[in-house]
Amino acid sequence: MKVMIIGGGPAGVSAGLYTLRAGIETTIITNNKSALLKAEKIDNYYGFAEGISGEELYTNGLEGFKRLGGRVIEAEVTGAGYDEGFTLSTDKGEYGADVLVLANGASRKTPDIRGLKEFEGRGVSYCAVCDAFFYRGKRVAVIGNGEYALHEAHILEKTSSEVIILTDGKKAPAYENCDGRKIKAIEGGEGVERVVFEDGESAEISGIFVAIGTAGASDIAVKLGALTDGRYVKTDENMLTSIPGLYAVGDCAGGLMQVAKAVCDGAKAGVDIVRRGKQ
Ligand SMILES: Cc1cc2nc3c(=O)[nH]c(=O)nc-3n(C[C@H](O)[C@H](O)[C@H](O)COP(=O)(O)OP(=O)(O)OC[C@H]3O[C@@H](n4cnc5c(N)ncnc54)[C@H](O)[C@@H]3O)c2cc1C
Numbered sequence: 264m265k266v267m268i269i270g271g272g273p274a275g276v277s278a279g280l281y282t283l284r285a286g287i288e289t290t291i292i293t294n295n296k297s298a299l300l301k302a303e304k305i306d307n308y309y310g311f312a313e314g315i316s317g318e319e320l321y322t323n324g325l326e327g328f329k330r331l332g333g334r335v336i337e338a339e340v341t342g343a344g345y346d347e348g349f350t351l352s353t354d355k356g357e358y359g360a361d362v363l364v365l366a367n368g369a370s371r372k373t374p375d376i377r378g379l380k381e382f383e384g385r386g387v388s389y390c391a392v393c394d395a396f397f398y399r400g401k402r403v404a405v406i407g408n409g410e411y412a413l414h415e416a417h418i419l420e421k422t423s424s425e426v427i428i429l430t431d432g433k434k435a436p437a438y439e440n441c442d443g444r445k446i447k448a449i450e451g452g453e454g455v456e457r458v459v460f461e462d463g464e465s466a467e468i469s470g471i472f473v474a475i476g477t478a479g480a481s482d483i484a485v486k487l488g489a490l491t492d493g494r495y496v497k498t499d500e501n502m503l504t505s506i507p508g509l510y511a512v513g514d515c516a517g518g519l520m521q522v523a524k525a526v527c528d529g530a531k532a533g534v535d536i537v538r539r540g541k542q
Pocket of ligand 1: 294296297302303304306307308339366368477478514520525
């Protein structure tokens with residue numbers, strides 16, 4: 264059995280410590296953007312009399328995982344699929360696993376653009392692989408400027424008449440059809456009809472795909488068909504999602520956004536993976 268964990272923060276590492284110690288091949292994929300790296304000092308976690316910096320806790324976690332034989336791949340996950348096993352697309356290639364643990368924090372970013380929330384589900388989507396079908400032969404836009412935006416654009420190219428990446432004032436990625444103007448609003452009637460830019464001009468667009476930053480856990484869960492509750496992934500008491508073999512732990516599973524809870528979630532998932540592996 265191969266376990267793949269997306270995320271090298273406390274939740275992902277904790278799950279991996281349990282699977283490694285049971286002799287299960289375990290790999291963490293991380294792009295090193297843990298919430299811990301923004302925490303100057305953690306003063307409320309067990310065992311550190313003087314507190315510990317978020318960065319040190321993060322680094323120590325991954326070092327402990329490696330010491331037990333865990334493999335760490337530094338890459339950014341952009342997509343996921345399932346076909347007799349999980350497949351992850353990353354900026355460094357594809358990886359497969361029998362069990363997948365989502366431990367990639369709560370990172371979904373939504374830009375503050377007028378009309379975006381209003382048109383969610385009516386022209387604004389967060390998943391190209393799920394919704395590209397609805398925009399066959401139409402002109403669509405991806406909002407974002409990183410690897411994730413590129414990944415979503417390439418999926419949409421297969422079905423849409425034209426795909427344009429809107430960077431909303433950010434640096435353009437390596438894509439032939441980009442527009443870097445700041446976005447003012449998304450407008451339409453029953454569905455999205457146009458994007459209005461801050462310079463007053465507008466572009467006729469039928470579908471908007473939001474892909475800002477990196478793919479969050481709920482984005483990946485949705486691609487795999489798992490149930491989510493807004494930006495959080497739904498799980499049972501063992502952190503198993505609605506898809507067999509797919510777990511979600513830590514901040515991405517919602518609830519208390521703290522290291523202690525992330526570690527606990529990871530432990531529950533790790534124990535459950537080991538238990539099921541023995542059955
Ligand atoms: C400023 C700040 C201060 C905080 N202070 C405290 C505190 O004092 N005490 C406390 O208990 N908690 C604190 N927290 C909260 C704590 O940091 C989080 O609850 C905890 O880190 C959650 O762990 P996690 O493993 O779920 O996610 P994270 O630690 O966020 O780790 C997510 C992992 O997923 C990876 N990742 C994400 N997306 C991708 C992708 N697409 N591809 C590859 N890898 C990906 C990231 O690189 C990272 O390794 C603080 C948070 C912040 C932001």
